[in-house]
Amino acid sequence: MNRFGSLAVLVCAAMLSSCEKNGIQELMTTAPAARIKFFNFGVNAPGVNFYANDAKMTAIGSATGTEAVIGTAYGAAGSGGFYSGIAPGQYTLSGRIAAATDKDLAISNVATTLADGKFYSYYLSGIYNTTAKSVDAFIVEDPFVPEIDYAVAYVRFVNAISNANPMTLYVKNRATGAEVAVGAAVSYKGAGAFTAVPSGVYDLSTRYTGVATSAISRTEVSLSAGRVYTIAARGDITVTSTTAATRPQLDNTLNR
Numbered sequence: 001m002n003r004f005g006s007l008a009v010l011v012c013a014a015m016l017s018s019c020e021k022n023g024i025q026e027l028m029t030t031a032p033a034a035r036i037k038f039f040n041f042g043v044n045a046p047g048v049n050f051y052a053n054d055a056k057m058t059a060i061g062s063a064t065g066t067e068a069v070i071g072t073a074y075g076a077a078g079s080g081g082f083y084s085g086i087a088p089g090q091y092t093l094s095g096r097i098a099a100a101t102d103k104d105l106a107i108s109n110v111a112t113t114l115a116d117g118k119f120y121s122y123y124l125s126g127i128y129n130t131t132a133k134s135v136d137a138f139i140v141e142d143p144f145v146p147e148i149d150y151a152v153a154y155v156r157f158v159n160a161i162s163n164a165n166p167m168t169l170y171v172k173n174r175a176t177g178a179e180v181a182v183g184a185a186v187s188y189k190g191a192g193a194f195t196a197v198p199s200g201v202y203d204l205s206t207r208y209t210g211v212a213t214s215a216i217s218r219t220e221v222s223l224s225a226g227r228v229y230t231i232a233a234r235g236d237i238t239v240t241s242t243t244a245a246t247r248p249q250l251d252n253t254l255n256r
Helices: none
Strands: 034-040 048-052 084-086 089-097 106-114 119-129 134-141 152-159 167-173 179-186 195-198 200-208 216-223 228-234 249-254
Touching: 034 048, 034 089, 034 249, 089 134, 106 119, 119 228, 152 167, 152 179, 179 195, 195 200, 200 249, 216 228, 216 249
Parallel strands: 034 119, 106 134, 152 228
Antiparallel strands: 034 084, 048 089, 089 106, 119 134, 152 195, 167 179, 167 200, 200 216, 228 249
């Protein structure tokens, strides 16, 4: 296990050192060289297990030792938010219903190519269609800066709200009052660049271009030096309740 968490290994290469009848067998394995996270941010979507082609990448255990039928619920990340290892190549990524009813029905499919040594995040997004039993989905690369400056934190913004206009993420340091924009406006299914900010406790907000009031806000988020974070917007932008699970929210995920 490394600092990115436990890896879901798809492919192992085994080689024999000798063809002799009594030859010593030497097994050699290579760890998967791509990494991916999974998020269920599809509003009203059922709990799912995530797949790459037909290989199950995430699941939830139960007290009986069998797979639970709850899957990764709305608003949650698969595998506890850790990256899963996967061999580079072409895949169809999907979220499949975990419950007994419609078990393993794919509610999303995205064809993509995962490159050697790169990191990715796959999101169910938008609003679940209960008739078609489908939801939007997209994948973004998580391009960490080549050399981490351990004096600052790195933050980027992902927009997973289908009925919101492009938004810009702002972070306001609670100690100094200084506020900065994290990149430019990000459209639905888009991701901004990782931006360095001083470590500290911040109030977060998103705003539409030319609008002074916040579309979404969240207070008291700690951003630690040497860490990399993704702030993702999820939910239904039309929901005005302050307690509804489907209200627009800002999710804070540690990338590394």
